[in-house]
Amino acid sequence: MIKRKKNHKDNPFYDATLNARHRKSKRFKKFTLSSLVFSIAFLVFFLFDITSKGTPAFKQAYLKVEVTYSELSKKSYRKAIERKYSKIVSRAYLRTIPMMIEENPQLMGQTISTWVIADDQVDQYLKGHHYKLKNKDRALVDQMKADGNVELRFNTIFFTNGDSKSPEFAGLNSAIIGSILTMIITMLIAFPIGVMTAIYLEEFAEDNKFTQIIEVNINNLAAIPSILFGLLGLAVFINLFGLPRSAPVVGGLTLALMTLPIIIVSSRAALRAVPDSIRQAAYGLGLTKIEVTRDHVLPLAFPGILTGSIIGLAQAMGETAPLIIIGMIAYIPDAPSSVMDAATVMPAQLFTWAGMPERMYVEKTAAGIMVLLSILVALNSLAIYLRKKFEVKW
Amino acid sequence: MHTFESKNKSREMKEKAIKMALIVASTISILTTFGVLFSILFEAIAFFELRSFWYFLTGSVWSPGQVDSQFGAVPIFTGTIMITLIALVVAIPIGLGSAIFMSEYASHKTRDYLKPVLEVLAGIPTVVYGFFAALTVAPIVVKTAAWFGLEATFNSALASGVVMGIMIIPVISSLSDDVIKAVPDSQRKAALGLGMTQGETIKDIVLPSALPGIISACLLGFSKAIGETMIVVMAAGLRPNLSFNPLEDMTTVTVTIVNSLVGDFEFNSPETLVAFALGLALFIVTLGLNVLSLMMIRKFKEKYKVNTL
Numbered sequence: 001m002i003k004r005k006k007n008h009k010d011n012p013f014y015d016a017t018l019n020a021r022h023r024k025s026k027r028f029k030k031f032t033l034s035s036l037v038f039s040i041a042f043l044v045f046f047l048f049d050i051t052s053k054g055t056p057a058f059k060q061a062y063l064k065v066e067v068t069y070s071e072l073s074k075k076s077y078r079k080a081i082e083r084k085y086s087k088i089v090s091r092a093y094l095r096t097i098p099m100m101i102e103e104n105p106q107l108m109g110q111t112i113s114t115w116v117i118a119d120d121q122v123d124q125y126l127k128g129h130h131y132k133l134k135n136k137d138r139a140l141v142d143q144m145k146a147d148g149n150v151e152l153r154f155n156t157i158f159f160t161n162g163d164s165k166s167p168e169f170a171g172l173n174s175a176i177i178g179s180i181l182t183m184i185i186t187m188l189i190a191f192p193i194g195v196m197t198a199i200y201l202e203e204f205a206e207d208n209k210f211t212q213i214i215e216v217n218i219n220n221l222a223a224i225p226s227i228l229f230g231l232l233g234l235a236v237f238i239n240l241f242g243l244p245r246s247a248p249v250v251g252g253l254t255l256a257l258m259t260l261p262i263i264i265v266s267s268r269a270a271l272r273a274v275p276d277s278i279r280q281a282a283y284g285l286g287l288t289k290i291e292v293t294r295d296h297v298l299p300l301a302f303p304g305i306l307t308g309s310i311i312g313l314a315q316a317m318g319e320t321a322p323l324i325i326i327g328m329i330a331y332i333p334d335a336p337s338s339v340m341d342a343a344t345v346m347p348a349q350l351f352t353w354a355g356m357p358e359r360m361y362v363e364k365t366a367a368g369i370m371v372l373l374s375i376l377v378a379l380n381s382l383a384i385y386l387r388k389k390f391e392v393k394w
Numbered sequence: 395m396h397t398f399e400s401k402n403k404s405r406e407m408k409e410k411a412i413k414m415a416l417i418v419a420s421t422i423s424i425l426t427t428f429g430v431l432f433s434i435l436f437e438a439i440a441f442f443e444l445r446s447f448w449y450f451l452t453g454s455v456w457s458p459g460q461v462d463s464q465f466g467a468v469p470i471f472t473g474t475i476m477i478t479l480i481a482l483v484v485a486i487p488i489g490l491g492s493a494i495f496m497s498e499y500a501s502h503k504t505r506d507y508l509k510p511v512l513e514v515l516a517g518i519p520t521v522v523y524g525f526f527a528a529l530t531v532a533p534i535v536v537k538t539a540a541w542f543g544l545e546a547t548f549n550s551a552l553a554s555g556v557v558m559g560i561m562i563i564p565v566i567s568s569l570s571d572d573v574i575k576a577v578p579d580s581q582r583k584a585a586l587g588l589g590m591t592q593g594e595t596i597k598d599i600v601l602p603s604a605l606p607g608i609i610s611a612c613l614l615g616f617s618k619a620i621g622e623t624m625i626v627v628m629a630a631g632l633r634p635n636l637s638f639n640p641l642e643d644m645t646t647v648t649v650t651i652v653n654s655l656v657g658d659f660e661f662n663s664p665e666t667l668v669a670f671a672l673g674l675a676l677f678i679v680t681l682g683l684n685v686l687s688l689m690m691i692r693k694f695k696e697k698y699k700v701n702t703l
Contacts, residue, residue: 015589025593029499035491039563040511049530050522196419204416216688217424223614223684224677225621227648228430231673234655235433257426264423290409318519321623321648325655347521354525354628362529369522376517 050373054366056127060155060168061118063089063144067097069107074098081116087137090117092169115151120168120360126152130359158367162333163349167360170353172368174335178248178328178343179317185252185339186259186316191309193256194263198305201264202271203293222261229258230325238326246327246342254322259312266308270301303390310383314376320347346372434677437670444664450671456634458654458665465668467675469634473551473644477630478619480555480640481562485615488559489566490608496567497574498596509571516564524628527557532629539641546641547631554629555640558622562615569614573607573691574600576700606697610690617683621676623648647672 015021065085067073073080077094093116101107118126122141125131133141144150161171197214205211233254237243243250274297282292323329329348336343344352346368353365442450445465453466492512496505532553539546546552577600585595601608631643632653654669661667694700 021591021594025591028593028597029495032491032495032499035488036495036508038488039492039515039560039567040508042560043511043514046518046526049526053529193419193422196416197423200416200420204413205420214420214424217427219688220681220684221423221427223617223680224427224430225618225623225648225680227621227623227651228434228673228677231437231651231670232426232430232433235437235670236429239661257429260423260426288405288409290412314517318517318521320519320521321627321652324623324627324652327656329656347519350525351521351624351628354521354528365525369525372519373522376519380517 050366050369053363054368054370056129057158057360057363057367058155059127059152060157061123061126062115062151062153063118063122063141064113064115064149064151065089066111067114067116068111069097069101070109074101084140087134088119088122088141090119090166090168092164092166093117115153117157117168118150120166120358123168124359126150129363158364162335163331163344163352164333165331167356167358167364170361170364172346172349172371174332175344175346175349175368177335178332179345181248181336181339181343182251182255182323182328182345183313183317185249186255187309187313189253189256190259190263190312190316194260194309194312195267195305197260197264198267198271199293199298202268203297204289218261218264221257222265225321226258226319227321227325229254230322232257233322233326244340244342246330246332246344247340248336248343248345249339250326251323251328251343251345252339254326255316255319258319258322259316262312262315263305263309266311267301267305270304270308271297273304274300300392303386307383307387310379310386314379314383317345317379318347318372318376320345320351323348324351346375431677434670434673437667438674440662441664441667441671444667450668454636458668459657459659463664465664465671467647467672469636470645470647470650470672471675472636472638473630473634474620474646474648476638476640476644477551477555477558477626477646478616480552481558481619482612482616484556484559485562485566485619486612489563489611489615490570492563493567493570493574494596494601497571498592498600509568512564512567515560516568518561520561520622520624521628523557523561524624524626527554527625527629531557535641544641547643549629549631549643550641551630551644552640554626557629558619558625561622561625562618565618566611566615569611569691570604570608573604573611573694576607576694576698577603578698603698604694606690606694610687610694613683613687613690617680617687620683621648621680623652627652647676651676 063085065081067080069080074097077097078086080094080097081089121131121133122137125133125138125141126145141150157169158171159176160173161169162174164170197218201211201214205214233250237250237253238245243253278296278300279292282296287295323345328344329352330342330344331352332342332344350365350368350372353361353368446453450465450467452468453464454468455464455466456469457464492508496508500508528549532548532550535550535553535556536546536548539550581599581603582595585599586592590598626646626649630649631645632649633643633645634650635642635644637644651669651672654666654672657665659665
């Protein structure tokens with residue numbers, strides 16, 4: 001038997017370009033994979049970058065100095081500490097001393113060695129960042145550090161204080177409360193209106209022109225840039241209705257209109273997922289349409305509605321642009337006590353800090369981002385948990 | 395008999411009232427759209443009573459706050475388009491590539507893990523992206539440009555454009571993914587059966603079929619990029635700059651809106667009212683893009699009779 005060398009010329013189906021085509025196919029697959037890898041790599045880099053910038057802000061430098069509580073220091077707070085410390089102790093902290101004496105009169109006339117908040121430049125120096133300190137002050141800090149009179153402690157101020165012009169004294173507290181007030185208004189308005197619209201469209205509306213207009217409209221509403229809602233808030237709620245500028249009530253109303261389409265779309269999906277057999281069984285027992293919807297369809301769709309609403313809430317919580325337009329970026333050192341007070345919200349506070357020249361605000365902004373992202377992650381996890389827990393497979 | 399009837403009547407009344415309440419709630423969404431439109435429109439008209447409409451659209455000098463202030467928005471429009479184009483150049487290949495990988499190559503299990511990761515990108519607040527663009531990406535752009543012997547500013551269009559592109563990746567990938575998955579499997583099988591490689595099947599058969607949906611996704615991303623505010627407010631420039639060099643600073647419509655409204659001018663001055671004129675332009679363009687995008691996706695749905703999109 002003659003062994004013939006296999007030759008692809010014998011194969012009538014042989015395609016000379018086949019190898020090249022396969023290579024091309026593989027290259028294409030690699031391209032698609034690499035674009036996905038890029039997105040993930042970006043996310044990892046992004047989170048790493050924010051965390052490494054923000055983590056130092058959770059520590060704050062404290063100094064142990066002698067504080068004198070006297071008539072003199074009540075009048076002029078700078079006199080409360082020795083002169084050589086005046087550049088390295090937080091000015092904003094010293095300003096609170098007269099108030100402290102007022103609240104605790106027994107302090108008067110005493111000199112107590114206390115841990116006090118250090119100036120932001122000292123804090124930055126101790127953390128090894130860029131700092132502006134005179135050699136004299138730096139030497140003093142070094143000396144105090146050697147004596148064990150300098151400490152980096154957990155930064156409680158960041159959570160208990162409002163905004164401040166002194167970076168070491170600035171915190172997220174008033175912004176968090178402002179955010180909560182704004183979100184309460186948002187959900188009080190958007191949730192009932194959104195769910196009612198969804199019920200109407202899914203359960204009651206006939207397929208006519210009116211319904212179609214609403215549907216197209218909801219689609220468009222979702223596509224309107226958020227900043228335009230800010231213009232609406234400014235022109236209607238503030239200029240026309242005369243509501244106060246910078247107030248959570250205006251911010252809440254504006255964000256409610258933005259959140260509406262998200263709640264409507266997810267509520268409709270949840271209502272649609274309830275099988276028709278439930279409705280027919282209820283009708284068969286003689287219930288009216290409203291009873292069917294209220295007692296049977298809505299309870300079954302509720303977990304889905306809730307999930308969608310939480311996701312909408314999370315989105316409203318991170319929104320900044322419309323709130324800038326209605327003035328919620330004002331300087332708010334104290335937490336608002338009602339929805340009519342001037343307030344700021346977390347993302348707006350971060351925006352203000354990001355524009356500050358002091359290096360310490362950068363750190364605080366990144367730390368604030370970590371807090372904000374944690375809240376958003378918590379909200380979204382809650383939504384996923386609820387969906388998984390109450391998910392019914394029909 | 396009588397009591398039964400009256401009970402029935404009150405019940406009917408109640409049902410009617412509830413139905414009315416539901417209808418009223420649904421009209422609020424319509425009211426909102428018209429509210430946005432009219433609140434912007436009236437103030438924009440007030441602006442055009444003070445300043446020329448044509449000069450706003452075609453003029454190239456933007457000098458608010460000066461004695462003879464001029465409002466020619468062309469440099470602002472070009473800045474917006476430049477930054478948006480940079481964003482799309484980043485987002486379309488990456489978003490589409492991710493969508494193709496997830497719908498055509500990845501197993502169900504990997505897909506379930508990967509999709510939420512992309513959705514995280516969509517959930518990050520834009521102010522956070524803005525901070526990242528201004529403090530991390532902008533210095534990288536400046537350094538890289540210097541390495542090539544070019545000069546870039548710290549608020550270059552490139553930095554904000556790239557970060558904006560990353561922000562709209564999930565917009566493009568999520569819809570494209572759904573559309574590609576909706577292309578009937580029979581088409582893939584026929585193509586593979588005829589001896590096409592998998593890459594050829596996707597490129598020559600699946601993608602052309604899904605094209606209307608993909609275009610729709612890109613238009614949606616485009617519209618989102620034009621309306622994006624925080625990234626550009628924090629990372630792009632304030633100076634209207636008629637330039638096509640991505641390393642220079644440029645400003646956008648949204649940045650100008652924010653700056654006109656947080657300034658110290660009276661509400662009725664043209665310096666403030668111009669924000670509404672720009673807002674009107676933004677409204678018309680984004681709405682147009684959205685309607686176009688919906689039309690494309692409807693075309694796709696009708697062709698393949700899918701209702702899940």
